[in-house]
Amino acid sequence: MNLLRIMPAKGGDVSLESQPETDVLVIGGGVIGLAIGWRAAQQGLQVVIADPEPGQGATNAAAGMLTPIAEAAYAEREIFALGQDSLRRYPDFVADLQRATGLSVGYRQSGTLQVAYDSDDLAVLAEARQLQESFGVQLQQLSGRECREAEPMLDPSVRGGLVTVDDGSVDPRLLAAALLRAAEGGGARLVRQRVTEVVCTAGRASGARLADGTVAHARWIVLAAGWQSAGVPGLPPGIAPPVRPVKGQIIRLRTTAAMTSAGLPPGLLRRTVRGTVRGSGVYLVPRESGELVVGATQEELGPDTAVTAGGLWQLLRDARTLVPGITELEFADAVAGLRPGTPDNAPIIGLSELPGLILATGHFRAGVLLAPVTAETIAGFLRTGVPDPLWRAFAGGRYQASSQAAARKPEEETACR
Amino acid sequence: MNLLRIMPAKGGDVSLESQPETDVLVIGGGVIGLAIGWRAAQQGLQVVIADPEPGQGATNAAAGMLTPIAEAAYAEREIFALGQDSLRRYPDFVADLQRATGLSVGYRQSGTLQVAYDSDDLAVLAEARQLQESFGVQLQQLSGRECREAEPMLDPSVRGGLVTVDDGSVDPRLLAAALLRAAEGGGARLVRQRVTEVVCTAGRASGARLADGTVAHARWIVLAAGWQSAGVPGLPPGIAPPVRPVKGQIIRLRTTAAMTSAGLPPGLLRRTVRGTVRGSGVYLVPRESGELVVGATQEELGPDTAVTAGGLWQLLRDARTLVPGITELEFADAVAGLRPGTPDNAPIIGLSELPGLILATGHFRAGVLLAPVTAETIAGFLRTGVPDPLWRAFAGGRYQASSQAAARKPEEETACR
Numbered sequence: 037m038n039l040l041r042i043m044p045a046k047g048g049d050v051s052l053e054s055q056p057e058t059d060v061l062v063i064g065g066g067v068i069g070l071a072i073g074w075r076a077a078q079q080g081l082q083v084v085i086a087d088p089e090p091g092q093g094a095t096n097a098a099a100g101m102l103t104p105i106a107e108a109a110y111a112e113r114e115i116f117a118l119g120q121d122s123l124r125r126y127p128d129f130v131a132d133l134q135r136a137t138g139l140s141v142g143y144r145q146s147g148t149l150q151v152a153y154d155s156d157d158l159a160v161l162a163e164a165r166q167l168q169e170s171f172g173v174q175l176q177q178l179s180g181r182e183c184r185e186a187e188p189m190l191d192p193s194v195r196g197g198l199v200t201v202d203d204g205s206v207d208p209r210l211l212a213a214a215l216l217r218a219a220e221g222g223g224a225r226l227v228r229q230r231v232t233e234v235v236c237t238a239g240r241a242s243g244a245r246l247a248d249g250t251v252a253h254a255r256w257i258v259l260a261a262g263w264q265s266a267g268v269p270g271l272p273p274g275i276a277p278p279v280r281p282v283k284g285q286i287i288r289l290r291t292t293a294a295m296t297s298a299g300l301p302p303g304l305l306r307r308t309v310r311g312t313v314r315g316s317g318v319y320l321v322p323r324e325s326g327e328l329v330v331g332a333t334q335e336e337l338g339p340d341t342a343v344t345a346g347g348l349w350q351l352l353r354d355a356r357t358l359v360p361g362i363t364e365l366e367f368a369d370a371v372a373g374l375r376p377g378t379p380d381n382a383p384i385i386g387l388s389e390l391p392g393l394i395l396a397t398g399h400f401r402a403g404v405l406l407a408p409v410t411a412e413t414i415a416g417f418l419r420t421g422v423p424d425p426l427w428r429a430f431a432g433g434r435y436q437a438s439s440q441a442a443a444r445k446p447e448e449e450t451a452c453r
Numbered sequence: 454m455n456l457l458r459i460m461p462a463k464g465g466d467v468s469l470e471s472q473p474e475t476d477v478l479v480i481g482g483g484v485i486g487l488a489i490g491w492r493a494a495q496q497g498l499q500v501v502i503a504d505p506e507p508g509q510g511a512t513n514a515a516a517g518m519l520t521p522i523a524e525a526a527y528a529e530r531e532i533f534a535l536g537q538d539s540l541r542r543y544p545d546f547v548a549d550l551q552r553a554t555g556l557s558v559g560y561r562q563s564g565t566l567q568v569a570y571d572s573d574d575l576a577v578l579a580e581a582r583q584l585q586e587s588f589g590v591q592l593q594q595l596s597g598r599e600c601r602e603a604e605p606m607l608d609p610s611v612r613g614g615l616v617t618v619d620d621g622s623v624d625p626r627l628l629a630a631a632l633l634r635a636a637e638g639g640g641a642r643l644v645r646q647r648v649t650e651v652v653c654t655a656g657r658a659s660g661a662r663l664a665d666g667t668v669a670h671a672r673w674i675v676l677a678a679g680w681q682s683a684g685v686p687g688l689p690p691g692i693a694p695p696v697r698p699v700k701g702q703i704i705r706l707r708t709t710a711a712m713t714s715a716g717l718p719p720g721l722l723r724r725t726v727r728g729t730v731r732g733s734g735v736y737l738v739p740r741e742s743g744e745l746v747v748g749a750t751q752e753e754l755g756p757d758t759a760v761t762a763g764g765l766w767q768l769l770r771d772a773r774t775l776v777p778g779i780t781e782l783e784f785a786d787a788v789a790g791l792r793p794g795t796p797d798n799a800p801i802i803g804l805s806e807l808p809g810l811i812l813a814t815g816h817f818r819a820g821v822l823l824a825p826v827t828a829e830t831i832a833g834f835l836r837t838g839v840p841d842p843l844w845r846a847f848a849g850g851r852y853q854a855s856s857q858a859a860a861r862k863p864e865e866e867t868a869c870r
């Protein structure tokens with residue numbers, strides 16, 4: 037049985053537990069935290085996931101592109117390799133989820149078409165191609181005419197494109213719902229509370245204080261709170277991962293029944309289209325449901341989640357330039373999320389310098405893509421005690437040579453500072 | 454006491470009432486129907502208003518401009534005069550409403566600035582000025598610089614403008630809520646049902662069948678169902694007003710607290726701005742609440758109320774061109790409504806050729822503006838029995854010389870066909 041040890045807080049004097057019965061406390065219930073909780077629970081570990089609103093952060097505003105290749109233009113080789121690794125895990129990950137829950141997550145393996153709108157955009161695409169091919173990726177280059185053969189709704193002005201056939205997509209809202217059900221079905225317990233402090237015992241992270249003042253203890257604490265991971269109180273100096281909120285706005289449009297019966301594909305497109313339009317990047321992700329997601333802005337405005345007139349206008353302008361037919365689509369909604377950005381745009385996955393604390397954050401634009409590899413390598417470590425080699429390039433400690441804090445050894449359970 | 458006579462339907466054989474106790478049955482609970490119901494109830498008449506969703510039609514998507522002058526460019530002299538008459542009634546109308554309910558309706562008398570973006574737009578504005586001055590209106594002509602002095606958020610490219618000081622605005626959602634409360638407070642009864650048929654007795658409209666099959670009887674039937682007035686079953690040929698749905702999409706944006714404390718006016722503007730931007734019309738209506746309404750598309754698509762990507766894009770493009778600062782505003786929502794358009798763009802107000810039936814529909818873009826004059830002239834007729842001279846240009850019969858139907862005299866209560 038899954039037991040969460042919650043004890044009433046008595047000022048700073050919180051009872052110690054030498055053998056907490058919870059194996060893993062996951063702080064954060066986005067796709068990353070939920071996937072970790074699910075994969076860990078599948079191994080028979082006692083899991084608690086703490087999140088006041090699971091699935092409501094960056095996950096809720098994610099488009100769900102599984103496009104490590106197209107994304108490579110923005111990434112280092114290590115990030116690209118990690119994305120490719122995670123993409124290869126997706127078929128089994130989704131099949132397992134569907135077996136466990138009976139829920140679809142809208143998974144499609146339909147490829148990506150990267151397109152360029154004008155000749156300057158074509159130069160950007162050529163650079164992307166060079167980088168992608170240097171990573172050993174096979175790309176198919178298309179003329180403007182071939183782009184329109186592949187996607188008839190593209191504007192005649194589109195100059196050229198690149199097809200990658202392995203890419204896919206998923207519906208992040210469906211994914212989060214399925215992961216939550218699978219995690220709970222596997223024995224994980226969801227606590228709908230905010231974590232107010234990580235607590236330590238004898239120099240080791242040993243639990244977290246919740247909003248109601250109780251403390252949840254666990255042998256391992258996994259910090260998967262997205263951009264908020266940087267601000268979780270109680271961590272020693274240098275341990276909190278240097279993540280920052282990078283706002284992204286997306287729009288969800290919808291094809292009508294009349295369009296579908298006129299033979300147009302659901303969401304107007306057959307595959308994800310990523311384009312550069314007069315220097316501005318935009319993507320369009322169709323779903324079987326008829327939804328077409330248009331994204332995304334990138335804004336450094338701190339923790340601001342307002343959908344703005346300017347964000348909508350920019351997305352609609354660029355999407356309409358590439359695919360004029362979107363003007364006929366119904367507007368479903370617009371949301372903004374805060375991605376966890378890092379100084380080098382790479383995620384932070386693996387052991388921290390504070391014993392007992394595992395980091396799983398900083399996934400920036402790729403949280404949905406990287407959920408399988410993040411969850412499975414962490415679940416593997418929890419089973420074997422051996423850190424995954426894939427983590428090497430993504431340790432939290434890479435941002436500073438060492439941390440004084442790891443040397444501190446408080447003997448009483450307390451905030452870890 | 455307010456009694457609604459509702460009798461169970463028995464096929465076509467519905468019991469007759471020689472002295473129905475309801476004086477007025479208003480079909481439709483938008484601003485027009487609610488205002489009529491309120492003003493009639495204030496005179497001690499027994500009033501029933503039938504609408505399954507009062508305030509949810511065109512009212513819900515209206516911007517609430519009270520701008521007969523700026524609107525005159527689109528109107529005949531008679532419509533302009535009716536609008537001016539109604540505008541003059543607004544201060545008392547709003548004061549009465551506020552006294553009756555304690556509710557604010559966001560009424561402002563802050564004028565309108567009509568602006569032109571480029572030199573072609575300036576030519577359009579000059580034509581509008583000529584027309585408006587031919588109606589005897591005093592206008593103040595502004596240079597581009599003077600426009601920006603009046604409204605500092607305007608784009609430097611704005612070429613010139615016209616100020617009208619008498620215009621105002623109101624929040625149509627607040628107005629509908631206040632009218633409903635005032636009507637009910639005054640003794641009117643709201644029946645949240647759709648009317649399925651107008652019924653007649655001895656050649657006179659005598660009631661309406663409701664969705665549940667019961668019949669509500671009344672001495673007078675007022676058809677104020679907006680664009681749906683054309684399709685209410687049971688009317689003899691030639692009686693149904695020739696209204697059609699004209700779709701309009703609007704966007705509601707919102708200034709933030711930070712903007713307000715930085716000294717920007719709520720909604721960024723001091724008054725309603727109506728502009729022509731490269732030939733395309735757009736308006737921006739600020740409210741004290743910080744809301745800025747941007748409208749509106751005009752689309753002839755039948756009864757379609759989808760908010761579309763193209764509608765949003767067009768409105769944001771034009772609004773942003775005139776007032777670049779809107780990009781920082783928060784997006785609140787976007788809605789579409791169906792205005793009741795008529796063949797000559799003028800409303801249909803007054804007695805129909807079917808005895809017992811009063812028409813109050815076809816207000817097109819001006820339902821909020823024309824609510825006071827429509828309601829007060831109809832309430833006046835119900836009191837005095839004398840048709841208002843203002844109705845002369847707006848009779849439903851103007852669209853055809855005569856109607857055979859008015860000659861028919863069914864002796865039994867039945868559908869009036």
